[in-house]
Amino acid sequence: MNRTRAILSKAAWSVFTILFVIILNFFLFRVLPGDPARAGIRDPRLKKEAIEVLQVRFGLDKPVINCFESLNPIKFGSCNVNPLETQFFIYVGNLLQGELGISYHTNRPVGEILSERLWNTVLLIGAGQVLAILIGVALGIFAAWKARTSVDYGAIALSLFAWSLPTFWLGIILLFWGSANGFPLAGKATPGMSSMPPLQQWGDILWHMFLPTLTYTIVYMGEYTLIMRSSLMDVLSEDYILTAKAKGLSMFQILKDHALKNAMLPLVTVIAINLGFTVAGAIQIEAVFSWPGLGSAIYEAVVRRDYPVLQGAFLLIAVAVIAANLLADLTYTYLDPRVQVE
């Protein structure tokens, strides 16, 4: 298989997965008991006319999907309508135009609410991931290099412990510690900061980011340490490392020029697979630190039963993870020369 075809087939699978998520997302909100799609308009104070207006507004007056009546909680009109007028196609059509619906709680478009928050989550995950990978990889290299010494066993024990920490709980503990040491306890910026010069604003954001990022780094560092260690141990026992040693290269040169690139390859895959888990961490951390990202949007939507926001946030997260996954896959194809001729 040549490279272009491999890339195309991977991209095609990503698109297929996104379609699957869209369909899943749509039906979860309409099929599950409790009629969540209509939860926002179930208010005993509303008059019948007002409900009808709201139903039209949220698109709930249409059949869910053409002639699939057992799944239709809404019995309006005939089931045989133009397929383009069913809720499903309207939903897909809106998605294509970037519309994710309207929040029950704030009456603002979901897309607008989430796009503000998306970048905050990217900022948090990005900083946390970079730190976790840097520290984890460094510790893993050190542990593999000093294999079977107390340094190595210490690094393994530390990593296993960090891995076992529930993310939100570590966040709470650090929040406790931070509150005693003058760290900001919630949010992304001190109120009133927006009138300050940009440098100071960024300083303020970094100050607010410290505890959430620290939590994130500790929780994910352990796994990267363990994976880097075992990957490097595998590579360092390969024949070509013995060749490099026989060539008179120093320990440092062997690590740098022969071992690290090969050992990092599996890590790229792990980072990709981990993206789903990293989002899980972000939700918990944002909930603890009230960080205004997608995670806290989910948390608030759950509390307020604001289903359109929940639906939109899930879709956005899923698409982002799938896209990031594809990116990591393609990076791997680029990094490993052996993949090209498969």
Place this chain on the structure above:
Amino acid sequence: MQTTLKPSEPTNLISARLLGFWRVFKKNRGGLIGFVMLVSIVFVAIFAPAIAPYDETSASTTTISDIYQPPSAAHWFGTDDAGQDVFSNFVYGARVSLTVGFFAAFISIFIGGLFGLVAGFFGGRWETFLMRFTDIMLVIPDLPLMVVIVALTRPSLLNIIFVIGLLGWTTTARVVRSQTLAVKSRKFVLRARAIGAGKGHIVSRHILPLVMPILVVQAVLVISLAILNESALSFIGLGDPTTLSWGQMLNYAFGRGAMSTGAWWALVAPGFGIVWVVLSLTLLGQGLEQVLNPRLDTHHLMPNKPTVHVDAQPPKTKSLLEVQNLSIDYVTEGKLPAHAVENVSFTLREGELLGLVGESGCGKTTLMLSLLRLLPAAGQIVNGHVFFKGQDLTALSEEELNKIRWSGVSIVFQGAMNALNPVRTVGDQIAEAILRHMPDFPKDQIPARVTELLDLVGIAADHKDHFPHQYSGGMRQRAMIAMALACNPQVIIADEPTTALDVMIQAQILELLDGLRRKLGLAIIFVTHDLGVVAEMCDTVLVMYGGVTAEYAEVDVIYNDPRHPYTQELLKAFPDLTKPKKKLSSIPGYPPRLDALPPGCRFAPRCPLAFERCQTESPRLHVIGADGHVASCHLIEASK
């Protein structure tokens, strides 16, 4: 016929296997700690009513002064936002968290195991469909999806168990599938299929028992993930409000002012419980994995055991390379050192080709690696010296030795398949050696030099920028030789450079080495099984057996006047063109294992001429004649 199989056999087998497993497992410290931790918390959960000082539902008498009481004798872990005893809730919470973990994991393992088994065993369309589905589920972030589903349904313990269980099977499916595929192609399964055993029979009797251990390891990890997920869901506010799991306790405390009142005790205990269980399961899983899948856990950069020096001696001869009484032990913890090489001496002149002969496992490679101190971590030079141009290599520091490696002595490794780095081009790896050892070499001429070296071994210049996987086996071996020549070394060690290659390429490579020797004046140590090659090319021959010198002499002497029975037997096992009608004979048996060396002569158990003395006393090396012919055999002493 098949029904006559003894039905009691499998149960005995299983208990015997479990017992054997336990014997290995209990030596795994991490795994054992995890096991004890897990048993203790399960014990707490089972006997919760006996352990907890307060009843689960004692909230009715609460007054405002009971809320968030710090730890005291009455409340060991203090009280929570409802004035309840945190320690009691912690003990009962263990029940809930463990229940959710176990049941959810059971669902996940069942689905994952079933999908993996079906995909791996039946293959075809089933496999494509199930694995594609698994891949899709694997990329969809699971906690957000769980949040969505639980938020849309009624938050009850049962719902949470099902949602976590139904979304947590993906890795299990993958792991089980690859294990099933591996087991499916094993001999006994193929045999069972060949005699027409039913599919159900094969799966339940042959495949499942071998997939089971992996499923157990996987289950342990899935339980820990399920417990983490349950706690996260509860914390977010999606837990069952009527049952207090540890996550639910944290949700209540965090949401109801534990932070602002400084009531750390209400937050520490439940989180500690989660860490305890997850850590115990992780340790247990790692321990089980290590027992089922033992790995050596050593690598080439680990420091060697230091060389043991008895005395510092000057070289006895003016040879290029002189090895004096070299002995190497493999030292492993808790075992007696294994004597891999004992008291081997030889010399190498400029331009000489020395053949090193002996069966596999006779210490040839160990001896060669020790010359440049490239032994694995357990290998230790316990005695002797290696002089290269008068310098004792066993006494040099690693930095000093690095200067001699490759520029003075280079090695062509056995099986060059993996001896080249797969992610760097061949030309780049050759250039690296030049850059390392010839700092004065003009940089702009390095590519030309690499081309020249490749040309020398018959590889076209346009292959310079190819990766090793684009080379054939023979080309890789020749590239390895080109690399060995890169820094104009005086000695090349060629460790079975032609095994695993076809005859034509073998001949080409041998011719190449011999040609280079004549052209460049190289000295070569040639490690081989092939006595025909030795006869044709070598000047001198060292025959090794069981880590010691059997015989060492010039090539004519070895072929015409072999004095050691092992040499004689080796020659008998090899066809001689001058005596086409002679019968070939092989030597029965195998060389001794290093950890079970015979007490006397190491060859005695296989020697046709062995007598009483050979069983008890190791023969010393006897000098025969003046031209350096030596052999270690009691018969030589007897014949003197």
